[in-house]
Amino acid sequence: MIDLDELLNRPSAWLTVEKESDIVVSSRIRLARNLRAFHFPGWGGEEACSQVWATLKPILTDVKAMPGCLSMEMNDINQLDKMVLFERHLISRELSEKGKGSGLVVALDEQMSVMVNEEDHLRIQVINPGLELIEAWERIDALDSEIEARVDYAYDPRLGYLTACPSNVGTGMRASVMVHVPALVLLEEISPIIKGLGKIGLAVRGLGGEGSDASGNMFQISNQITLGEEEMQVVGNLHEIVREIVEHEKNARKRLMQKKGIIVRDHVGRAYGILSNAHILSSKDALDMISGLRLGVDLGLLPGLTPSVLDELTLLIRPGHLQKIETKLLKVRERDVSRAKLVRSKLADIAK
């Protein structure tokens, strides 16, 4: 049986799935659920949380939809592993600050996971590579139904699922898609699109989720409404909109290559050259230049590279992962040196 250390010392398994294009990096759905018999985690205190954890852990590690998963309580996880889990979208900052009574159950491929006693008793999540929202919905719906058959969810016939924060009441669902749209950014066509998405009830955030900026030309698009709409409707709607954005981005790339082909080649080439040869790399610079490589891969300018290698690199260069690889805490400059070394060696391996 694999342990947490082994899990965290390899990149998330689902990242290695090959995708046709790198415009849609991943699709993610999470459901907020609570048990009727307990106060919400924020009200119950450690005692109540421990009871919830004790109730849910045996069920979650036993459900058929998520076989052979790992379970861990927050007080058993060290700071570095928490950072790594956070960077893999498996725990939130909020959960990482909790201790006894809060925990994580995660499938070995890291596509399915459940946070216990974060803001809600359960935060069920499915991540898929590429644009696979419908599939993600089907998987999470099956997992949710299996859990629901064994516990009594806090559910109101009129409102739907009850959640700690009113913004989640109803479906308790947040569906989000990470898109990489460098051409729309380069042609300065992204702002009106973001504004338009806001008007139809979608939120747009940076790579790191809420409050983060769009490093590496990555944007996370998600639904905000959880009341008054069926899940499949929300998911289908988001799916269609993302497909439209993909078309916009493809179109922008075509125009970019026609009008400014040499500038794009230069941009991609310099990104590759610097990443392959730098000895100091900040996180922001690395993400921006990996964005250049993603564009290059999609345009066929970098034959040896694949989207999945870049997804893996995007993950491995983050502070938690770097420190996990080096097995110690590092200062900012040390991380920049370690990041450059890692990127150089990955790209050199591929060039061989």
Add this chain to the structure above:
Amino acid sequence: MIDLDELLNRPSAWLTVEKESDIVVSSRIRLARNLRAFHFPGWGGEEACSQVWATLKPILTDVKAMPGCLSMEMNDINQLDKMVLFERHLISRELSEKGKGSGLVVALDEQMSVMVNEEDHLRIQVINPGLELIEAWERIDALDSEIEARVDYAYDPRLGYLTACPSNVGTGMRASVMVHVPALVLLEEISPIIKGLGKIGLAVRGLGGEGSDASGNMFQISNQITLGEEEMQVVGNLHEIVREIVEHEKNARKRLMQKKGIIVRDHVGRAYGILSNAHILSSKDALDMISGLRLGVDLGLLPGLTPSVLDELTLLIRPGHLQKIETKLLKVRERDVSRAKLVRSKLADIAK
């Protein structure tokens, strides 16, 4: 017999001589001489100039010190070839603007040359790779003596050689050395050195000579005084001072590697990465990054490269040479694209 086109389609032969280090790129001496029987070129008009050219050409192409040389009159050279000759330090801007009656006689290795009817009737020049001022003086002195045995120079027993500009009267000699001092620039120790050189009668200029800035961390150091000092004294003095500057630069490099080794490696690595992969390269960027490579070669960080390859590259990326290679006039952006292509292919050849 080689013709001008063949000559200009290969890099200057003396550039291919391997040097131990790249701190001193080249040593150059020129002598200003005039014929007693004629007005200075600026006063004589085309008629007189043509007489001078007719007098000097057979002598210069016949001297033993410069066997098998090419001679050409300015009105027979097209604009592009003039640019190339200028970039090779074989003609000055002033000579390139002249026509009939002005000309160039140049040895096939381009180390020895004579401009006829530039500011003076003769501007004799010797260029050597590395720090070879004494050797350059011996060679130019031999060439000058051979010419002097066959013509009557304008010479005053009290003043020395008479020249069109009073600043050259006396020895008529300008000795100069091109040095590459990136560590002194990076550590901000170059300014006091330049000031100090000024105080002892030496001039400091950029790569392109008078009025140019120090692109690529290259500086040209030359004597200003031509009166009251023996040539060997001036040359020996400059030689000693350049040796001191080389020691300063070596010392600065040592300190730089000790204190900021990773920054130097990053600087060198990025320069190599960008030059190997960019598709648009301005002249200034290219020179600055080639400076990074020179430093890398001298510090043993770039095993495949040699100083002579970088000297050659420094020459070939200049506008005239680029256009000569492409056999047509190019706009600025076209030159930047052509320059990037040339640099990429040269570095790729070496990496093989």
